[in-house]
Amino acid sequence: MKKGKTMQKTEASKGIFCFIGSIAVLLLLGIGNPMVLFAQRKVTIKLASMAPESTPWGAALNRMSQEWARVSNGQVELRVYHNGVAGGEEDVLRKLRLNQIQGAVFTSAGLNLITPEIMTLSVPFFIRNDAELARVLRDIKPDMEGKINEKGFFTLAWAKSGWVKIFSRREVFVPQDLKRQKLATSPDTPEISQAFKVMGYQMVPVMISDLLVSLNSGMIDAVYQSPVLVGGMQLFGITKHMASINIAPFMGGIILNQRAWTRVPEAYKPEIIAVSRRIAEEIGDSITQLESNVVNTMTGYGLKVNQISPEQEQAWYVDVERAMPELLGTTFNRDLYQKINGILQQYRSGR
Numbered sequence: 001m002k003k004g005k006t007m008q009k010t011e012a013s014k015g016i017f018c019f020i021g022s023i024a025v026l027l028l029l030g031i032g033n034p035m036v037l038f039a040q041r042k043v044t045i046k047l048a049s050m051a052p053e054s055t056p057w058g059a060a061l062n063r064m065s066q067e068w069a070r071v072s073n074g075q076v077e078l079r080v081y082h083n084g085v086a087g088g089e090e091d092v093l094r095k096l097r098l099n100q101i102q103g104a105v106f107t108s109a110g111l112n113l114i115t116p117e118i119m120t121l122s123v124p125f126f127i128r129n130d131a132e133l134a135r136v137l138r139d140i141k142p143d144m145e146g147k148i149n150e151k152g153f154f155t156l157a158w159a160k161s162g163w164v165k166i167f168s169r170r171e172v173f174v175p176q177d178l179k180r181q182k183l184a185t186s187p188d189t190p191e192i193s194q195a196f197k198v199m200g201y202q203m204v205p206v207m208i209s210d211l212l213v214s215l216n217s218g219m220i221d222a223v224y225q226s227p228v229l230v231g232g233m234q235l236f237g238i239t240k241h242m243a244s245i246n247i248a249p250f251m252g253g254i255i256l257n258q259r260a261w262t263r264v265p266e267a268y269k270p271e272i273i274a275v276s277r278r279i280a281e282e283i284g285d286s287i288t289q290l291e292s293n294v295v296n297t298m299t300g301y302g303l304k305v306n307q308i309s310p311e312q313e314q315a316w317y318v319d320v321e322r323a324m325p326e327l328l329g330t331t332f333n334r335d336l337y338q339k340i341n342g343i344l345q346q347y348r349s350g351r
Helices: 002-032 034-038 056-071 089-097 108-114 116-122 130-149 175-179 190-198 208-217 227-233 258-263 266-300 310-327 334-348
Strands: 043-048 076-081 103-107 153-168 182-185 202-205 222-225 241-243 248-257 304-306
Touching: 043 089, 043 248, 043 258, 056 076, 056 266, 089 103, 089 108, 089 248, 103 108, 108 116, 108 248, 116 130, 116 190, 116 248, 116 334, 130 153, 130 248, 130 334, 153 175, 153 227, 153 258, 153 266, 175 310, 182 190, 190 202, 190 310, 208 222, 208 227, 222 227, 227 266, 248 258, 248 266, 266 304
Parallel strands: 043 076, 043 103, 182 202, 182 222, 241 304
Antiparallel strands: 103 248, 153 222, 153 241, 153 248
16 A cells, blocks of 8 residues: 555656646746746837828838838737827827827927927027037937927937928028918917918918918918928929928937836847837938938929028027027926027037
8 A cells, every 4th residue: 555655646746746747848848948937928109100101201111110020020010000090299299108009100290299398409590500409419419308208208219300391382491581471380380380370471371281271362372381391282383482491300200108018028129229210310310311312303393492692591590599598497498498508509519
């Protein structure tokens, strides 16, 4: 009997050790091959974009989706909803907070809804060219990303999306030329409208979708917009003059909510960030080329580019500087403005 019991215990012990051994092998396989652990954790991220799929933004986001699948071995799926099908930026932000979508492309106006300091980048005639913008972004991006991330988001990438320009019925070389014309302003960017109003411009609130009708009716005479939008909407048939001076950079940000970002396996995050930021840089290059092509096409159909001299440029800069005491601390963030101004002064002096 004792011998039988001993044999039963031995067999039981063998069974237990075999079971433990099997678990150990699985764990070792998992440690050696992260795909085993992540196989059941496929993550899907729905990303909303206002841009049409046919634009450089649309093509780049589709490419980003493919790259995410590649670097994550198919474990992180990015589904892009183009053409504003998820709604305007305010609607998209609400859905992002509710996790109905997990990511979005925002313009400066949309980013401003998350943290108002962002709009300081769009102070008229403040940042003047691509080189200055690159220098400013290099120094302030960490702070801006921190402020966005504190609100429950993750800033995946920034992209330059061109420059806002002045398009008008009559030629514009100095501020007074534009002040004699009725200038359309978007209700989505009250800060920019207020800045122009303080500088003495005749501001008329008009939705982007109503610009052509408002121009045809004589309700407005001029707009400040991206050349790509002006070309796409064929506004240049009426606003036959484009001033060569840059008003402000047009920025885009790719933002995820933290809930989605925490679900992405840590092993894939560095590559996802890297490919997203590389593609964002490519967007900037594509937009620059597209803007140039669009302006060339519009000039072929009668658009006149008013080349503003350095002396005339200075009149615009003085005009906005005169208005800044009234705008700082109310319309634009004083601390960020001063920080950017310090960066620009240093850059312009060659330091």
